[in-house]
Amino acid sequence: MSRKIYITEADLGKLEKLINAAKEFSTGKKEYLEKLELELAWANVVLPTAVPDNVITMNSKVLLRDLDYGDEMTYTLVYPDDADLAQDKISVLAPIGTAILGYRAGDDVEWEVPNGIVRLRVEKILYQPEAAGNFDL
Structure with missing residues (x-):
């Protein structure tokens, strides 16, 4: 891990529960869960x-x-329960969702997806609940 990401305490708790449930009940590959766990382990909480x-x-x-x-x-x-690509809502468990969590505006993100490596730049945060004073999402 080259650097730390930022995550709120509340998000960390919810994501850890989500990971544990997915590990227990999900079949198939769990590499994405391991990647998310690694990101969270290094995160600035x-x-x-x-x-x-x-x-x-x-x-x-x-x-x-x-x-x-x-x-x-x-x-x-x-x-995951709120994910809807038709509304541009991407799950934190999707490869790109896991990749961008905790990064800042201006950051470049490289992440392995099923088709190879995706390279993204976070251009702008258009809305962040915490900045808007919404701590209950």
């Missing part, structure tokens, strides 16, 4: 009131740029 406003937290809406193709995409990072 902060109070919701202390998370920097340029960090991707759960329920943040972000503008990403594909560094290989130049495409821009907007996603809201959500828990």
Whole structure:
């Protein structure tokens, strides 16, 4: 791990429960769970009131740029039950969702996905619940 990401205490607790449930009840490959666990193990855990406003937290809406193709995409990072690609809501358990969690605006992210390596830049945080004073999401 080259550097630490930021995550709120509340998100960490929810994600740890999610990982444990997925490990217990999910069949098939669990590599994505191990990657998420590794990210969380190295994370800077902060109070919701202390998370920097340029960090991707759960329920943040972000503008990403594909560094290989130049495409821009907007996603809201959500828990699996709220995921809906038609509404650009991407699960934290999806490869890109796991990849962007905790990164800051301006960061470049490289992450292994089923089709190879994706290289993204976090262009902008369009909405972050903590920055908006919404600590209950």
